[in-house]
Amino acid sequence: MKTNLIALCCLFWLGSGFTSAAAYSSETEQERVVLRTSQGNLILRLYPDSAPKHVEQFLKLVRLGVYDGTFFYRVDSGFMVQVCDAKQRSLPLTPEQTQAIQPIPAEFNSRLHRRGTLSMSRWPDKPDSAETSFSIFLADAPHLDGKYTVFGTVESADEVLEAIRRVKVDNEKRPQQKIEIIKAESVQASDVPTLTASAAEQQGLAPELAVCSAALLFLSGLLTYGLSRYRLAKAVEAWGQIVALAGLLVLVTVMWQTYRQFSPMIGTALFAATIGVFMLLSRFESPK
Amino acid sequence: MYFVSKPEIDAPFKSAPLLAPAAAAPEAHRYFINAPTDFLSIGGLSLFLLAALSYLFPSAHPVPDQLYRFSTALLWLGNWPHFAASSYRLYHTRSNIEQYPLTALWVPLVVLTGVIASLASPYVLGPFFVKLYLIWSPFHYSGQSLGISLIYARREGFLFGKLERWSLTGFIFGTFLAANARAETSLQMRSFYGILYPGFGMPTFVADALTWAMYACGTVFILCALRWSIRNRRALPLMVGLPAIAQFAWFVIGNSIPSFNAFVPFFHSLQYLLIAWAMQMKEAMQEKEAQPSGNFVFSETAWWSLGIFLGGILLFWVLPRVGTLAGIDLNIAEPIIIAGVQIHHFFVDGVIWKLRNPKVRSPLLVNIEDLIRRPIPAI
Numbered sequence: 001m002k003t004n005l006i007a008l009c010c011l012f013w014l015g016s017g018f019t020s021a022a023a024y025s026s027e028t029e030q031e032r033v034v035l036r037t038s039q040g041n042l043i044l045r046l047y048p049d050s051a052p053k054h055v056e057q058f059l060k061l062v063r064l065g066v067y068d069g070t071f072f073y074r075v076d077s078g079f080m081v082q083v084c085d086a087k088q089r090s091l092p093l094t095p096e097q098t099q100a101i102q103p104i105p106a107e108f109n110s111r112l113h114r115r116g117t118l119s120m121s122r123w124p125d126k127p128d129s130a131e132t133s134f135s136i137f138l139a140d141a142p143h144l145d146g147k148y149t150v151f152g153t154v155e156s157a158d159e160v161l162e163a164i165r166r167v168k169v170d171n172e173k174r175p176q177q178k179i180e181i182i183k184a185e186s187v188q189a190s191d192v193p194t195l196t197a198s199a200a201e202q203q204g205l206a207p208e209l210a211v212c213s214a215a216l217l218f219l220s221g222l223l224t225y226g227l228s229r230y231r232l233a234k235a236v237e238a239w240g241q242i243v244a245l246a247g248l249l250v251l252v253t254v255m256w257q258t259y260r261q262f263s264p265m266i267g268t269a270l271f272a273a274t275i276g277v278f279m280l281l282s283r284f285e286s287p288k
Numbered sequence: 289m290y291f292v293s294k295p296e297i298d299a300p301f302k303s304a305p306l307l308a309p310a311a312a313a314p315e316a317h318r319y320f321i322n323a324p325t326d327f328l329s330i331g332g333l334s335l336f337l338l339a340a341l342s343y344l345f346p347s348a349h350p351v352p353d354q355l356y357r358f359s360t361a362l363l364w365l366g367n368w369p370h371f372a373a374s375s376y377r378l379y380h381t382r383s384n385i386e387q388y389p390l391t392a393l394w395v396p397l398v399v400l401t402g403v404i405a406s407l408a409s410p411y412v413l414g415p416f417f418v419k420l421y422l423i424w425s426p427f428h429y430s431g432q433s434l435g436i437s438l439i440y441a442r443r444e445g446f447l448f449g450k451l452e453r454w455s456l457t458g459f460i461f462g463t464f465l466a467a468n469a470r471a472e473t474s475l476q477m478r479s480f481y482g483i484l485y486p487g488f489g490m491p492t493f494v495a496d497a498l499t500w501a502m503y504a505c506g507t508v509f510i511l512c513a514l515r516w517s518i519r520n521r522r523a524l525p526l527m528v529g530l531p532a533i534a535q536f537a538w539f540v541i542g543n544s545i546p547s548f549n550a551f552v553p554f555f556h557s558l559q560y561l562l563i564a565w566a567m568q569m570k571e572a573m574q575e576k577e578a579q580p581s582g583n584f585v586f587s588e589t590a591w592w593s594l595g596i597f598l599g600g601i602l603l604f605w606v607l608p609r610v611g612t613l614a615g616i617d618l619n620i621a622e623p624i625i626i627a628g629v630q631i632h633h634f635f636v637d638g639v640i641w642k643l644r645n646p647k648v649r650s651p652l653l654v655n656i657e658d659l660i661r662r663p664i665p666a667i
Contacts, residue, residue: 036411038475038486065482068482068484069484177475177489182484183411183484235390238390246398248420249402249413249417252416252419253412253416256415256416261475261486261489262475262488263489264489264491267472268491270488271468271472271488271490274423275423275427275465278423278427281635281638282638284390284635284638285388285390285639286639286642
């Protein structure tokens, strides 16, 4: 009787374990990870059925913000791009984040290394040494199948991955501009469509049109201010100053959303415009 | 605090010769309080700290957490109250509000719109709202340093001609421009309380050119000061150049000492609080028609300090938490609301501290003796 009771309890415990694992797997399948990079958003779909421990740990680290501020430190255009170890990110890790980073036991599986595959990095001679660094493959790599843990794939359109691939690199495959993961977050699959479009696209504006509109707003502020110095009331002058400030803010935002980086000339022009607007604002509500 | 730009300072000095022979002001009127207090508040303390930290914790040396915690504690005591002091100065009398209606009534709405838009779009607009504040902040520091130099120059009898004014302005603003341009040569994302914003990726030669321009302006100003010293047979008073020296220490030398950077906002606030205190005492005395006395200064200082301390907590601690009541994550609400409060402060300071306004200029030449000692009646 006692043995039967223990066996029942064990069965119940095992059963509840399977049920919760299945529920976890199903819930996780509906989750996506958004990597907001300086080149655009990458949507990642994870494989909890193939690499449950990797997926669980990866999601945990994403939720804790461990990947925020990390960057792609290796871009090998015919092979893969690799995210740095979280300890190398620009912001120091908090004690909670540091504590959460633990080695993950290998979960080599039957998933193949194809373009878009997420594969956890590890030390070559230590299968259980994976922590935070992972790679996104740009081409098929059959020689790595079954040797590295595949735990997901890129689900979003190819253009962002392609933009990362096109970044200039040095002889050691280090990108010459920083490709940062500004923010990594987990979302529901149903929220993905709104995340893949750039801000300008979401507003239904062609990127160039958005940039031109913002530039016009900025210039109209400057013009209003310039004209009002001579003829119009003080309130109109102040309005011009405020519109120039708001226009500048919108212009910088839209340009970043559209081009994902500033060229040296555009960056210098925006910096100069910012200082110019501050100088103009130092005359705010001053007597004519 | 942002003082005057060129055209506004022209008016009071227009009739003065380029470098008028200067007689030193009476000792009492050269300082707000006295030489050591003014020296330490206006920048001396920051120079001492820079020397100590660069010796104890050079750039590669790990900085102890306690030092960062101490600098954070100073935000409560210096930085936050200084923001509250400018809001208090604008809003505490109806006449001030009526004098600056756009700044007092419309600017808060404009800033609030920016804050709400940034909270609604923390990853698209938010980073650039924060970046706007972060570039504006050292610009605002520079304006304050220039204004303080002008106040002490006036107290000391050093009259600014065009060359002196332009070279000093160029040097002070050059420190901020050179340091900021250098930081903006990177495309790297940086963080303000967790909000990540990108760099402009400017070419290095722009930063180099601005650095050379800063040194050129500094050299011209030193030559002008030497000429003044030879003509007047006395050295240029230290207090005239101290804000510029402090600014150079904050933005140029201190840039490479991470442990020092965290203290710069406190030193800026310390300058501000000395000036705002003097103004508050003088105005309160006039408003309440009080006679100069130590008791009056003590009680007025105590109430004013308490008020701006609580005001600082309201602006920087309570307001972001009010944002969370609307369901906004504190990690997003805090940086954006703090940026909004500071942008409002930059607007307010740009308006209320114009030296061209005699109501502003006159109290800024006060000395503590004027506040605590009754004038001796004439016989």
